[in-house]
Amino acid sequence: MPFALLRRPDPDHLDIVHDGETYRVAVRRRPTARRLTLRVSAATGEVVITLPARSAISTAQRFAVSHGGWIAARLARVPERVPFAEGAMVPLRGVPHRIVRRCSRSGITRIEADAAEPVLSVSCGPEHVARRVQAFLDGEVRRDLARAVAHYTAKLGQGPVRITVRDTRSRWGSCTAGGALNFSWRLILAPPVVLDYLVAHEMAHLREMNHSARFWTLLGQLCPEVDAAEAWLKRNGTALHRYG
Template sequence: LDRVPHPVPFHEGALLPLRGKIHRFVFARKRETGGVVQCSQSKTGFPELRVSGHVEHAPRRLRDWLFEEARRDLDGRIIHHSRKLGVTAKRIAVRDQSSRWGSCSTTGVLSFSWRLILAPPFVLDYVAAHEIAHIVEMNHGPKFWALVESTMPRMQEAKLWLQRYGLDLHRYGPAERKSG
């Protein structure tokens, strides 16, 4: 528990990563054209994630948008790695997972943590490659790692990034988690 990072809830002005780059969370307070969440440059130096609508719904709206962005990025990378390995995932799910970045069921259903969208793109790409490789090899033996590396040359760099910074991604969320 000493390693669990201090939470960063989705409150006005909070700084959080998106695809590895820090953004400021801002309430737009009124509906802006172009969607519920907008990415825009700001005068403060950080790009902004501008969430429109009622303030009390903004954290949930941001979370929902991050889930959608994670799904979109993962869909693209799963298609890429599936083609390279000649396999197909049965279904892809994005969830609020606390103990795994991804998983592959014996039936070919892939599940991923939404927090992968917070990491640099090569990290999300690695987890997608890792899980799609499990459709071929349901273990972590030498054949499995060779498959992952064949489709993801930055595998070692991504694994190291997750070891160093992965736990920190669990600090971000729509509300402070209760302990106990």
């Protein structure tokens, strides 16, 4: 019996050169895909090529190379990333705060009302600034989410089985069929009305697991700021992925 020829495993990425610049393109193979597609995430700048089951990697390579100019143009529109580092400006509840490192070993991260501008004060060595800021923001968003969930639990008459905070890319919040709520930690960067709206939205799904007219009526009864929050997210949501 002849041996079947096995296809070599796909590489995890392709390196595409255009105008002297090299771009990393992640490779995803999807059996349900009908054609080659390229996508550049407006949030993270990740470039992904999706292949149908039978497409060869060499075909994907040629396709990506032929779209090098398109990739470069899309990446040029992705906002520059802002790491959590000393001196960086980071929004906290919609208000820009400058990260300031204090010469102290107390390990305390706190908000200070500086005379010139709001400050996020971090007491640690420079190598720990990013971790301390991230931990602080995680704690703040969990507190804000807990308060909002308690508020809407009282209004709705029911609450979630649990709340999970993650760094989601495709959605700001979600509600499972089992009644668990998931939210992006990045909501702490947005104005409070946005977090409040997202909590109301997902909690409305506890009663209406759809986007029917009944769902939107219920959401409007829970939260009067639906239009304002959605408009803010449409204008500014992508930029929240710049940070950290």
